Amino acid sequence: MNAPAEEPVSRPPDPAAFWQMRGISKRYGGVVALDGVDFACHPGAIHAILGENGAGKSTLIKIAAGVVQPSAGTLLLDGEAVTFAGPQDANAKGIVCIFQELSLMPDLSVADNISMADPPLRWGLIDHRAQRRRAEELLSKVGCDDVNPLELVKNLPLSRRQMVEIAKALGRNPRMLILDEATSALTAADVEKVYAILGELRAQGLAILYISHRMHEIEELADTCSVFRNGRHIETFAKGTRSDSEIVQLMIGREYTQVYPPKPQHETPPEPELEITGLTWGNRLADISLSVGKGEIVGLGGLDGQGQRELLLALFGVLRGVTGEVKVAGRRLRLTSPQFAKSSAVGIALIPEDRKSEGLLLPMSVRDNISMASISHFTRGLFIDRERQNAEIDEMVRRLSIKAGDVDDPVATLSGGNQQKVVIAKWLMTNARIVLLNDPTRGIDVGTKQEIYQLLRDLAAAGTAILFYTTDYDELIGCCDRVSIMYDGRIVRELEGEAINEENIVASALNLMLDDRSEVSSQAEEPA
C-alpha cells in the first residue's frame, strides 16, 4: 500500500486558537466515529476539512455545534473548557453551523425563519416591521435582494433556500461559522457571492470551518486544511503546501480488513441486461448513461449525495418526470412504479438504503417480510398457498443463513446484519434479473458483509445483473467488475480492471483529474 505511514501526532495547545478540541472521541455503539482528535481553529481564517465518507468530518462539526456530545475529550473556547447542552447553547456562545440538511421551516416566511431564534420584540410581541427590516438587511448582505421576506420558504428554489440559510446564520452574529457542504445546492453565481461573503467575514475576524468536496473551492477559499481519515485527524497544513495528489494520498490509506470472493474473468463482454441512456431527473440527475451486463457487478461510487440514490430510485420507478431511455434485456421500458419494476415482465429489485423504514415491516414476522415482495407468486385462486410459500421461505433462510429464533418472530427482534439478510431474501424471492443495491452493508458486522459479498458474486455467476451503490470505497475495489463514479448528478468517470483503485476512486469522487494517471474515458466537466 502506498498510504502514508505517519500516525496522528498530538500537538501542544495553541494559545492563539480560540477554539480547540482536545482528545475528542465519539462512539456510536461499537462504531468509533472520532478517535482522540486534536483540532484547533483561529479567528480570521478559513479552515477547510477534508476526508472521504466516514472520515469523521460530520461528527466533528456536530460536536462543535452542540448537536452531539463527545464520548471523551474537552472543548475549549477562549482557553476555557465548555460543554454544549444543545445547538442553542453553542449558538449563544457564537458558534453557528449551517448544516447540509437545511434547518429552515418550510411553512414559515423567510423573515420568520431568519429571526426564528431571537425575534425583535415590541411590547413582548414580535415586531414584524423590525423583523422584516432585519431580513432585508441580511438578505441584501448575501446578495439576495430579489427574495421577498414575506415569501414562504417552501416556495423558494433550493439554491435560494440555501442563501436564506446563510443569511439566517449571519443573523446570529457568529464568532465561528461552520459550513457543511453549504454550496452544494448553489448556482455558480451564488457560489461567487458566498465566496465574497466568506472573504469579508474572514476580514472581520471570524473563524470559518469549511467542509466541501469541491477541491477547487478549497483551493480558492481555504487558508488552512485539515485532513481526516477513519475518525482521526491526520494532518493540518497551510494552503498551497500540498499538491492535489498529496492530499488524495492523505485521505486514502485505510487498512484492508475484508476478503472478497475472486472476480471472474470475462473473455467476451457480457450481454447487456440493463442499458440506460441519457437519464435525467430535474437538476439531480444529468444525462446518465450506463450499462450493466448479465453476470456483472457494476459499482456506483462517489461521495454521498451525488445522485446515486436518485439513480436507483429512478430505475425502480419511484421518481416522476424522469427522461431518457431505460432498456431491460433490450426492451425499452417506462418505469412508472415499484410494482411494475418488480413484476416478472421487468424483474428489477431494489435493496433500499434504510432497511428500517423502506426495507422491512418491523413488527411483522420474518416469514411475512420475506414473502412480501413475491406474494403474488404463491397464490392459488384468491388465497395464498402457505405450504409452497413456506417451503421457499425456509429454503431462503437456509441459503442466506438467516439467524432468527423462529421465522414467525417479528423481524425487529433480529440483529442488524440478519435484518439486512431478510431484506435481501425478500428480493431474491422475486427472481429478479436486475438487482439494485443501495449501500447494503452500512452498519452491519464484518462477517455478514462477507456473506453478502459472496452472495452477490453467486448471484452474478447465475446471470443476474447487479448495480451496487456503496459509500465504502473498499467494496467498490473488492466487489465490482466495473465502477462508475458520480459527482453532482453525473457519471464523471468509469473505471475498469486495475484502474479500480483507491487513488482513482477518491480523485474522481472529488472530480479531480490527476494528470499522471488518467484511466479509461472520462466525461468529467468542471462545473461552470
Add this chain to the structure above:
Amino acid sequence: MNDLKLRLGQNQGVILAIVVFFLMFTLYIANHPAGLTVPVVTTAANKAVLLALVAMAQTLPVLTGGLDLSVGMVFIMTNCLASSMVSGDPLQIAIGTAVVLLAGALAGLVNGVIVVYGRLQPIITTLATGAVYYGIALLLRPVPGGDVDEELADFMTYTVFEVVPTSLVVLLAAVLIIWLPFRNSVVGRGCYAVGSAEGAAYMTGVAIGRSKMAAYTLAGLLAGLAGLMLTFVTFSGEASAPIGGTYTLNSIAAVVIGGTSLYGGAGGAIGSIFGAFILRTIDDLLFVFDLPPLWQPLFQGVVLLVAVSLGAARVFQIRNRLELFK
C-alpha cells in the same frame, strides 16, 4: 402590491372559507322568512360561537402537528362546572367564571405536560385525558341540571346595544385577547416552527416544549370558554358524551375547512372560526329549505371532503413518490 399578493396567496384557505361562509349565510338569510333581523342573527351566532371557540381551541395543537381529542370533553367538563359555580352574588359569579376558565386551562396544561414530558403521541394522550375529563364531568353532574345566573346568561346570549350578538363579541374578544397575541408571540411562532419542521426548529434553538405546552394550555382555556358559553345557552350542565364527541370531531373538521394543515405549521384560528360557521350554516340551510335535518351529516361530510381535496392538491407537484408517504 407584491406583498399583498403574497399575503393573499398565503391565506387562500382562510379567504376561501370566509367567502364560502358569506355566500352560504346570504343564501340562508335570503330564504329565511324573517330576513336579516337581530334575533335571526343572534340565534345563529349563539349556536355557531360554541363550535367556533372549540375549533379555535383545536387549531393550536394542530398547528404544532398534534391533535387534541379532549377539547370536546373539556367543553363538557367546564359546562358542568359552570352549572354549579356561576351563580350567586356578583363576586361569586366572577370567582366562578375564573375557576371555570382556569379549570379548562389546567386540563389543557395536563395534556401539554404529558405530550411534552411524557413524549406520548398527542392523539392517544388526549383520547385518554378526554375520557378522564368526561369522568370528572360525570362526577360533577351525574344527572343533567344545575343553574347559572339568569341575568348574565340572558345578556351573554342576547345583544350588545340591541345590535351585535354578545356571543360574537365574546368570540372577537377571544381573538383579540388570546389568539392574536399568541400568534405574534415567540411561543406562538414556535408552534408554527415545530409543526413545520420539528428537527429544524430544534436546530434553530426554538423552545419546543414550551411552545407545545402553551398550545395545549390555551386550547384548554378556549374550550373552557366555550363550556362557559354553553352554560349560558342551556342554563344548565349536562355530562353528555355524544355532545363532547361531536364537538371534538366537528372542531377537527372546522380546522381543516378553515385552511389549517393537519400536518401542522400553516393556518390559523381565524380560518377555523369560519370553518365552524360553515358547518353550522349547513344546518340552518337545511332548515330554511325544509330538508330533513337527517341530511346534515351527509352535507357536512361532502363539505369536508371538498375542503380536504383542495388542500391535497400539492400531491400533483411531488416528483419523488416516496415523499407521498411522509
